[in-house]
Amino acid sequence: MLKTLAILRRELIAYFSSPLAYLVMTGFLLLQGLIFYLVLAFLNNPGSQTMAPMEAFFGGTIFFWLFLLFVVPVITMRLIAEERKTGTIEVLLTSPVTEGQIITGKFLAALVFYTALWLPTGLYVVILRRYSDIDLGPVLAGYLGVVLIGFLFLGVGTFASTLTSNHLIAAILAFVGLVALFAVPLVEQLLVSDSLFKAALGHMDLWSHMEDYAMGIVDTRHVVYELSVGLLFLFLATRSLEMKKGR
Amino acid sequence: MIEVESLSKVFVDTPVVDDVTFFVPEGQVLGFLGPNGAGKTTAMRMITTFLRPTAGTITVAGINADDDPVGLRRNIGYLPENVPLYPEMRVNEYLRFRADIEEVPHRHQVARIDDVVERCLLSEVRRQVIGTLSKGFRQRVGLAGALIHQPTVLILDEPTVGLDPNQIIRIRELLVELGQDHTVLLSTHILPEVETVCDRVLIINRGRIVADGTPDGLRSRMAGKPTLEVAFKDVPEDQVLGAFESLTGLLGVECLDDGHFRLECDPTGDLRAPIFWLAVDRGWTLLEMSPGKASLEDVFVRLTTDEQADPAEEA
Numbered sequence: 001m002l003k004t005l006a007i008l009r010r011e012l013i014a015y016f017s018s019p020l021a022y023l024v025m026t027g028f029l030l031l032q033g034l035i036f037y038l039v040l041a042f043l044n045n046p047g048s049q050t051m052a053p054m055e056a057f058f059g060g061t062i063f064f065w066l067f068l069l070f071v072v073p074v075i076t077m078r079l080i081a082e083e084r085k086t087g088t089i090e091v092l093l094t095s096p097v098t099e100g101q102i103i104t105g106k107f108l109a110a111l112v113f114y115t116a117l118w119l120p121t122g123l124y125v126v127i128l129r130r131y132s133d134i135d136l137g138p139v140l141a142g143y144l145g146v147v148l149i150g151f152l153f154l155g156v157g158t159f160a161s162t163l164t165s166n167h168l169i170a171a172i173l174a175f176v177g178l179v180a181l182f183a184v185p186l187v188e189q190l191l192v193s194d195s196l197f198k199a200a201l202g203h204m205d206l207w208s209h210m211e212d213y214a215m216g217i218v219d220t221r222h223v224v225y226e227l228s229v230g231l232l233f234l235f236l237a238t239r240s241l242e243m244k245k246g247r
Numbered sequence: 248m249i250e251v252e253s254l255s256k257v258f259v260d261t262p263v264v265d266d267v268t269f270f271v272p273e274g275q276v277l278g279f280l281g282p283n284g285a286g287k288t289t290a291m292r293m294i295t296t297f298l299r300p301t302a303g304t305i306t307v308a309g310i311n312a313d314d315d316p317v318g319l320r321r322n323i324g325y326l327p328e329n330v331p332l333y334p335e336m337r338v339n340e341y342l343r344f345r346a347d348i349e350e351v352p353h354r355h356q357v358a359r360i361d362d363v364v365e366r367c368l369l370s371e372v373r374r375q376v377i378g379t380l381s382k383g384f385r386q387r388v389g390l391a392g393a394l395i396h397q398p399t400v401l402i403l404d405e406p407t408v409g410l411d412p413n414q415i416i417r418i419r420e421l422l423v424e425l426g427q428d429h430t431v432l433l434s435t436h437i438l439p440e441v442e443t444v445c446d447r448v449l450i451i452n453r454g455r456i457v458a459d460g461t462p463d464g465l466r467s468r469m470a471g472k473p474t475l476e477v478a479f480k481d482v483p484e485d486q487v488l489g490a491f492e493s494l495t496g497l498l499g500v501e502c503l504d505d506g507h508f509r510l511e512c513d514p515t516g517d518l519r520a521p522i523f524w525l526a527v528d529r530g531w532t533l534l535e536m537s538p539g540k541a542s543l544e545d546v547f548v549r550l551t552t553d554e555q556a557d558p559a560e561e562a
Binding site: 002003005006007009010013014017018086087088089090091092093094095096097098245 | 292295296297298299317318320321323325327329331332333335336340344345347348349350392
């Protein structure tokens with residue numbers, strides 16, 4: 001546990017000493033601010049449907065997903081790829097640390113950074129509360145959804161980072177993997193006959209998961225899906241790191 | 248302390264380490280020599296469990312690498328080639344990180360960091376960002392990281408490569424000091440370093456051990472027939488060669504570039520006195536006469552370029 005925390009702490013130092021981190025944070029907040037503004041402008045239109053602003057903000061627009069699909073690969077691309085490129089992976093793997101501890105520490109650091117990206121958006125809730133009554137339940141569920149979807153996406157990104165020593169290739173692999181996961185509902189719609197497979201694909205629709213979270217519905221099936229797929233990719237990342245030793 | 252038995256590593260049908268067996272007792276400093284691509288780094292990486300062997304067993308401090316790799320790594324301090332470090336961290340932060348992952352108890356960490364900072368002469372840069380340090384300092388930071396948990400075994404892969412002469416001397420002094428209380432496996436290309444630091448030398452070529460012994464032992468083993476190097480003042484070469492024909496026990500003469508002659512002698516006799524009287528009789532001034540001695544360089548070059556080197560004979 002202490003060793004995992006040490007790796008987490010070191011990774012956070014790496015994140016916050018990199019100009020890329022501040023660039024990502026600034027860009028993220030600017031664009032989220034713009035989306036928040038657009039959502040409010042849209043909902044202020046008398047002809048628009050009635051909807052809680054934060055519900056629309058969380059997953060109600062394609063922008064939410066575009067950000068995740070681009071930002072997560074940037075967050076995870078250097079996790080293991082950088083260690084392999086600079087050779088520091090040799091220091092880690094020859095100390096009394098297991099591959100699982102390395103992956104866990106690095107993944108948790110990515111999750112902390114990802115969560116830190118979203119924290120300032122809590123200000124939007126404060127602003128909304130000044131002008132209207134808002135139900136905090138769906139807001140909190142929305143943030144839970146953001147973290148759970150992030151858990152899954154960061155797991156995919158961490159796995160992609162173990163596959164290469166090149167940042168850019170790691171980011172591209174993560175992006176392709178995330179798009180593939182995100183596109184699962186499209187496959188479901190292409191299937192004509194009702195089948196168990198079609199039903200299973202239906203449960204993997206991340207967009208509808210996030211819509212539920214944003215409405216305050218925390219369906220345990222969604223939670224289990226996000227966590228289990230995220231953990232599956234972390235397991236694959238650990239195995240991938242172990243397999244490098246045989247080469 | 249380090250026991251390696253029938254160790255092999257094959258990369259895509261090419262054996263990089265081929266059936267290597269050796270034992271390093273506690274407290275010994277073993278120099279691991281070999282040309283580039285000989286398999287030194289691969290062998291070291293397998294001993295530290297960074298690479299999985301294709302065949303063979305590795306035991307360090309009584310712990311088998313297959314049974315308990317993490318336990319084995321607790322006993323090893325490893326400095327990889329090119330000293331990989333985190334350039335964004337400060338020296339203090341890095342050593343704290345290494346102490347954490349090397350399981351140094353929290354209450355001892357400050358003392359351990361102070362100790363390695365002092366030992367590796369890092370006091371003046373301990374708050375500096377690693378990326379801004381010179382190569383010599385970075386080398387010492389890597390070494391300090393390898394020492395932080397007081398390992399019983401140190402494995403150092405070319406610790407002085409790329410350093411300037413002053414830095415090499417400092418690191419070498421540190422290695423001599425470390426050799427007093429650690430078992431050290433040291434890979435290097437710098438042969439004088441081996442003579443200064445190592446108790447024993449192991450030469451590896453094309454993945455196989457071609458020589459194993461003390462530096463002096465290897466030199467004498469490789470010296471072959473005794474030789475003498477002789478020089479006279481202002482005597483023509485043909486006259487000297489003519490005079491040498493009268494010597495009994497002389498097996499061959501080689502004229503060197505600088506007016507010197509290398510004489511290959513019969514091991515049963517001593518030609519020094521006859522050569523002295525040969526010079527006296529002819530009124531020649533004898534400038535120099537010294538027994539030839541094979542250097543470790545000679546041994547290294549011969550063993551790593553001679554395809555016929557027989558490991559069994561040299562070991």
